[in-house]
Amino acid sequence: MTRIIAGIHRGRRIETPPGDRTRPTSDRVRESLFGSLQAMVDLDGAAVLDLYAGSGAVGLEAASRGASPVVLIESHAKTVGLLRRNIATLGLGARVSVTAGAIPQVLRQRPPRRFDVVFADPPYALDNAALATTLSTLVEFDWLAEEADVIVERATRGGAPDWPEGIEGLRSRRYGESTLWYGRGLWTQR
Numbered sequence: 001m002t003r004i005i006a007g008i009h010r011g012r013r014i015e016t017p018p019g020d021r022t023r024p025t026s027d028r029v030r031e032s033l034f035g036s037l038q039a040m041v042d043l044d045g046a047a048v049l050d051l052y053a054g055s056g057a058v059g060l061e062a063a064s065r066g067a068s069p070v071v072l073i074e075s076h077a078k079t080v081g082l083l084r085r086n087i088a089t090l091g092l093g094a095r096v097s098v099t100a101g102a103i104p105q106v107l108r109q110r111p112p113r114r115f116d117v118v119f120a121d122p123p124y125a126l127d128n129a130a131l132a133t134t135l136s137t138l139v140e141f142d143w144l145a146e147e148a149d150v151i152v153e154r155a156t157r158g159g160a161p162d163w164p165e166g167i168e169g170l171r172s173r174r175y176g177e178s179t180l181w182y183g184r185g186l187w188t189q190r
């Protein structure tokens with residue numbers, strides 16, 4: 001179990017997938033992430049996309065802090081069920097939705113809207129080339145709002161993501177074995 005840190009659901013616990021297939025973003029990293037985001041974007045009403053959602057801790061935290069809509073994308077069927085239970089437990093069904101499917105296929109579809117904040121926490125075993133494809137697909141298929149904030153959580157030893165044309169790498173913050181990499185979508189007339 002993990003907990004929501006702040007907002008209207010502060011202190012509420014959510015389920016996490018059993019075993020070591022997923023690794024929920026720790027409370028410490030989420031607290032730092034949202035502290036940074038507060039300085040970058042007004043989350044109240046911001047559209048948030050949580051890729052490789054796992055327990056949904058990041059997306060649900062964003063919703064607790066006022067983000068809407070929030071879309072969670074997850075490929076593992078049992079984890080999708082867990083996400084739906086977490087959304088129902090928190091009563092966030094009107095603001096948070098789940099899309100089940102593999103990230104590459106989902107991102108090649110027409111997006112429901114452009115997103116102000118995109119958080120990607122892929123499995124640490126995902127290689128940099130696959131991650132680069134995911135990031136470039138966000139740009140190519142028009143998932144990013146003007147000056148969208150794109151944050152990638154990776155193993156520190158994995159190094160910086162290869163930011164594609166259309167996303168400018170800004171900075172990183174290390175938290176032991178995890179590092180958050182921050183990028184900003186470069187607006188182009190589409």
